[in-house]
Amino acid sequence: MTPAQIEIYPDRPALVARSLELVQECIKTAVAERGKCAIALAGGSTPKPLYEGLAKLDLPWANLHIFWGDERYVPVDHPDSNAGMAKAVWLDLVPIPPTQIHIMPTHFEQPEDAASAYETLLKDVLGYQPTFDIVLLGMGDDGHTLSLFPHTEAVTVSDRLVTVGNKDGEPRITLTAPVVNQSRCVLFLVSGSNKQPALKAVFSADADDLAFPSRTIRPEGELWWLLDAAAGAAVKTLPNVREI
Numbered sequence: 001m002t003p004a005q006i007e008i009y010p011d012r013p014a015l016v017a018r019s020l021e022l023v024q025e026c027i028k029t030a031v032a033e034r035g036k037c038a039i040a041l042a043g044g045s046t047p048k049p050l051y052e053g054l055a056k057l058d059l060p061w062a063n064l065h066i067f068w069g070d071e072r073y074v075p076v077d078h079p080d081s082n083a084g085m086a087k088a089v090w091l092d093l094v095p096i097p098p099t100q101i102h103i104m105p106t107h108f109e110q111p112e113d114a115a116s117a118y119e120t121l122l123k124d125v126l127g128y129q130p131t132f133d134i135v136l137l138g139m140g141d142d143g144h145t146l147s148l149f150p151h152t153e154a155v156t157v158s159d160r161l162v163t164v165g166n167k168d169g170e171p172r173i174t175l176t177a178p179v180v181n182q183s184r185c186v187l188f189l190v191s192g193s194n195k196q197p198a199l200k201a202v203f204s205a206d207a208d209d210l211a212f213p214s215r216t217i218r219p220e221g222e223l224w225w226l227l228d229a230a231a232g233a234a235v236k237t238l239p240n241v242r243e244i
């Protein structure tokens, strides 16, 4: 496992600018080496300006495959849809072939069937052991990431690539930690002072993974934590943290 790169930026625009650079580099490398780039998108609010920025770039759109890390169990046109957000500010504005935009299904009666269907799709498109080139992640102020919420079953699932998350009884579809951990590059974007206590626990030596699921993300490839100063204030004295 490569040690995490933890960088603190003065504010959210600086954090977004850095994430744009890193995503562009990863896309260029993936397309040059493998002819395509598989990206799993984060939901929530923090990545939205990154997606808006990507929409303005000249990228090899025909070589991109877009997936999601997790999804709320709502239709794409619902205001809470992660896919709906990314489509509106980025994906509908650029010529990525529609067959290469892989939205998590939310129309099945049973969310378990949706999770299985997405697992099958991942294997069809990326092979039996799917390897994402980039996984974008956020972190909640409770330390959750994807839809791996504290003290829920999804956090410990190790025999599936996709499972059903549980947010206060609401079902979610989510990648599991093992599939994220076989990725080439994982990029956390974390902003806001409300995230300080969870970040402290995530970076501590002895906190509980089940209580702070972001700790379960330990990829074989690169791991980046991009924080703004408001979030990073609680961890800026740690040895491997760089203030930019």
Ligand code: 6PG
Pocket: 042, 043, 044, 045, 046, 047, 069, 070, 071, 072, 082, 137, 138, 139, 140, 144, 145, 146, 147
């Ligand atoms: C979701 C996300 C979730 C998100 C965090 C952080 O669907 O909600 O995938 O894991 O990344 O909740 O959300 P914010 O960026 O809005 O703080």
